[in-house]
Structures are given as C-alpha cells and as structure tokens.
Amino acid sequence: MSEEVVIHKGLDNVIIDESRLSLVNGAEGKLIYAGYKIEDLAEHALYEEVVYLLWNNRLPTSTELESLRAEIAAGAEVPASVMAMVQQFPKESDPMAVLRTAVSALALYDPDANDSSPEANRRKAARMTGQVTTLTAAWPRIRKGLAPVAPRKDFNLAQNFMYMLNETEPEVNAVNAVNAFMVLLTEHGMNASTFVGRATTSTKSDMHSAIVSAVGTLKGPLHGGANTEAMRMFLEIGEVANVAPWFDQKVKKGGGKIMGIGHRVYKAYDPRAAVLRDRAEKLARASGNGKWFDIADSLANLALADEYFIERKLYPNVDYYSAIVLYTLGLEVDMFTPLFAMSRMAGWTAHIMEQTANNRLMRPDVVYTGAVDLPWVALADRK
Numbered sequence: 554m555s556e557e558v559v560i561h562k563g564l565d566n567v568i569i570d571e572s573r574l575s576l577v578n579g580a581e582g583k584l585i586y587a588g589y590k591i592e593d594l595a596e597h598a599l600y601e602e603v604v605y606l607l608w609n610n611r612l613p614t615s616t617e618l619e620s621l622r623a624e625i626a627a628g629a630e631v632p633a634s635v636m637a638m639v640q641q642f643p644k645e646s647d648p649m650a651v652l653r654t655a656v657s658a659l660a661l662y663d664p665d666a667n668d669s670s671p672e673a674n675r676r677k678a679a680r681m682t683g684q685v686t687t688l689t690a691a692w693p694r695i696r697k698g699l700a701p702v703a704p705r706k707d708f709n710l711a712q713n714f715m716y717m718l719n720e721t722e723p724e725v726n727a728v729n730a731v732n733a734f735m736v737l738l739t740e741h742g743m744n745a746s747t748f749v750g751r752a753t754t755s756t757k758s759d760m761h762s763a764i765v766s767a768v769g770t771l772k773g774p775l776h777g778g779a780n781t782e783a784m785r786m787f788l789e790i791g792e793v794a795n796v797a798p799w800f801d802q803k804v805k806k807g808g809g810k811i812m813g814i815g816h817r818v819y820k821a822y823d824p825r826a827a828v829l830r831d832r833a834e835k836l837a838r839a840s841g842n843g844k845w846f847d848i849a850d851s852l853a854n855l856a857l858a859d860e861y862f863i864e865r866k867l868y869p870n871v872d873y874y875s876a877i878v879l880y881t882l883g884l885e886v887d888m889f890t891p892l893f894a895m896s897r898m899a900g901w902t903a904h905i906m907e908q909t910a911n912n913r914l915m916r917p918d919v920v921y922t923g924a925v926d927l928p929w930v931a932l933a934d935r936k
C-alpha cells in the first residue's frame with residue numbers, strides 16, 4: 554500500500570457535508586436541534602413542532618403547527634393494499650423487517666413516489682412520517698390476530714400512536730411520555746442510518762428507497778437495537794436484589810457489556826438519557842410498578858461508581874432509560890426499535906431533503922488487497 558493512503562475504517566472522523574439540523578456535543582453531553590436545546594424541546598414541544606423545526610429551520614406559529622399536524626394526521630392512513638399485505642406476513646417476523654418491507658410497499662401506492670422535487674419530497678415526508686407511525690402501532694395488533702386501527706384526523710402523532718395501539722382513548726400521561734420519547738429520538742447528527750439515507754439520496758434515488766435503507770440500517774443491534782437488549786437485560790436481572798451479584802458475575806468477572814451504557818460520541822452523560830431517566834421514574838411510580846426502574850437505576854449507579862466505567866467515560870445512553878419508559882407504557886420489547894424508527898422519520902426525511910438541495914454523489918473508495926494478473930483457467934480445468 555502506498556504511503557499516502559489513509560484508510561478511514563468505519564468512516565471515523567470523515568466529515569461528509571455541512572448540516573443545519575443538529576449539533577451533537579459528545580464531550581459536554583449536549584444535543585441541539587436547529588438551535589434549540591433538547592431539554593427544552595422534550596419539556597415543551599409537540600413532536601410535530603420539532604418536525605416543523607427540522608423541515609423549515611425555524612419553529613412554527615400556532616397556525617403553521619396546526620396545519621402540519623392536520624396534514625400528517627390526514628396522510629397517516631396506510632393504503633388498504635399495503636395493510637392487507639402486512640396482514641399476510643408471518644406472525645413471528647422481526648418487526649423491523651416488517652417495517653422495512655412495508656415502507657418499500659408504500660412507494661408503490663404513493664402518487665409522488667418518483668418525484669424528488671422539493672414540493673413532492675415535502676409531501677412524501679409528511680405522509681411517510683404518519684404512515685410509519687400507523688404501521689408501528691399496527692404490527693403488534695396484527696401478529697396477535699387483531700385488526701389494525703385507522704389513525705384519527707383530530708389527533709397528533711403521539712395520541713394517534715397510543716390510540717392505534719390500544720384502540721382506546723389515549724391517556725394523557727402516556728401520550729406525554731410517547732411525545733417526549735419521539736422528540737428525543739427525532740434527530741442525531743451523522744449516525745449510520747442517517748448516513749445511508751443520505752447516500753441513497755445522493756444517487757438521485759427516491760425518498761422511499763432512502764428510508765428503506767435507513768430502516769434496514771437502524772435494525773442492527775449496534776445502532777437501534779440496544780433499547781430492546783437493555784430491557785432484556787433488566788428482565789434477566791429480575792429483582793433489585795439481583796443487581797449487584799449480576800453486575801459482579803456478568804460484567805466484572807464475565808467481561809460482559811451493560812446494554813444501554815456507552816456511546817461512540819458521548820463521553821459525558823447523554824442528555825437524552827437524563828431527560829428519559831426522569832420520565833421513566835415518574836411513569837414507573839405512577840404505574841404502581843417501580844421495580845424495573847429501580848433495577849435500571851441501581852445498575853446504572855453501580856456502573857457510575859465503578860472505576861472501569863469512570864476511566865472509560867461510560868454513561869447511560871438514550872436506550873437505557875427509554876427501555877423502561879416503553880416497557881411501562883406496555884410496549885412489547887421487540888417493538889422498541891420500530892418506535893425508534895418512527896420517531897427518527899422527521900430527522901431522516903430532513904436529511905434527505907437537505908442532501909437533495911445540495912447534492913453530491915457519495916462515492917467513497919477502498920484499497921484493493923486481492924490478487925492481480927491471474928491466468929484464466931477454463932471451467933473444465935479447475936480443481
């Protein structure tokens with residue numbers, strides 16, 4: 554290999570473009586969406602307000618917000634043919650594989666599917682943000698043999714999600730928790746799924762294809778799957794009294810990882826985890842079952858006081874306490890990653906629109922390390 558070649562394995566520290574969407578400050582544990590602190594948005598903003606912010610680079614007026622809320626709710630219905638197809642899927646399918654396949658099918662029924670003009674992309678972004686929420690609420694019902702529930706036009710997305718999941722009038726604390734979760738998961742700089750969404754867009758492929766790429770990438774356990782793994786770990790621990798022996802056996806002696814702890818970028822407390830810890834505690838106490846929060850919190854406290862974790866700057870990340878929030882809301886554990894996907898729709902679509910507006914084909918390179926100049930051997934002569 555020549556001296557000048559530098560391989561950026563994993564694309565570490567490669568800056569692919571400028572973006573106005575979000576700032577992740579890993580050293581200080583800060584996250585900003587288009588100028589606004591994540592803590593303020595999680596406390597005050599409706600998910601649709603954050604959607605507007607990312608798509609327009611400013612907060613909406615109340616008229617603009619209501620108009621976007623209504624547009625998303627009106628477009629959230631999934632075409633009957635797509636829902637009928639989803640109802641045919643094997644009930645044991647991975648929910649992220651269901652979502653990936655269903656998003657691909659949505660393109661076949663979308664009037665703007667092959668139009669990537671700014672206007673068409675904006676319409677598709679609104680439709681798909683609603684439709685992915687509808688699909689996420691529908692799958693846990695469909696696999697139990699229940700009929701999916703259509704979205705209501707008068708609801709916002711968090712309300713609609715809880716309504717379509719349970720077919721009951723959504724309860725205000727649950728809706729607030731889902732809304733805050735969605736706001737916190739909306740956008741996060743240049744992560745793997747956002748990157749592939751932009752890379753797909755850079756070939757001038759369409760928005761549905763870019764979202765299919767992103768959903769397929771989020772599915773991996775090193776990206777969106779950690780919330781599910783964190784909850785499975787809390788369930789395995791089972792009781793607060795088991796936390797210390799589990800930590801000792803599995804982590805200290807066994808060298809295992811605590812799922813939901815550590816982050817490639819945050820070397821301080823993940824600001825989303827701080828907000829979600831507070832939400833998780835309130836929800837768990839209100840539900841009358843604080844056990845899972847207590848298990849999570851005492852395990853985090855053990856890790857935060859442990860030299861190994863302190864030295865490596867390992868803190869709870871967004872997945873750690875969000876697992877408790879979603880479990881307390883009654884979500885099945887394997888549905889946690891689809892909820893991440895539905896929340897990330899605004900961020901992904903914003904990046905796709907940003908890429909489209911100032912495109913350059915992404916075409917990285919690789920250093921070839923295989924053989925050269927081999928003599929051709931006819932098929933009959935190969936051993």
Ligand SMILES: CC(C)(COP(=O)(O)OP(=O)(O)OC[C@H]1O[C@@H](n2cnc3c(N)ncnc32)[C@H](O)[C@@H]1OP(=O)(O)O)[C@@H](O)C(=O)NCCC(=O)NCCS
Binds near residue numbers: 779809813871
């Ligand atoms: C997120 C994650 C992949 C970041 O990884 P990274 O930046 O590549 O850092 P590394 O995996 O190299 O970890 C650095 C060190 O901390 C250790 N470490 C990292 N996360 C750990 C965890 N959750 N529990 C115990 N040790 C951990 C690693 O073993 C490594 O130790 P070493 O220096 O002795 O080799 C990693 O922290 C992890 O696997 N966490 C659990 C899964 C998770 O929560 N993923 C969701 C991320 S949002």
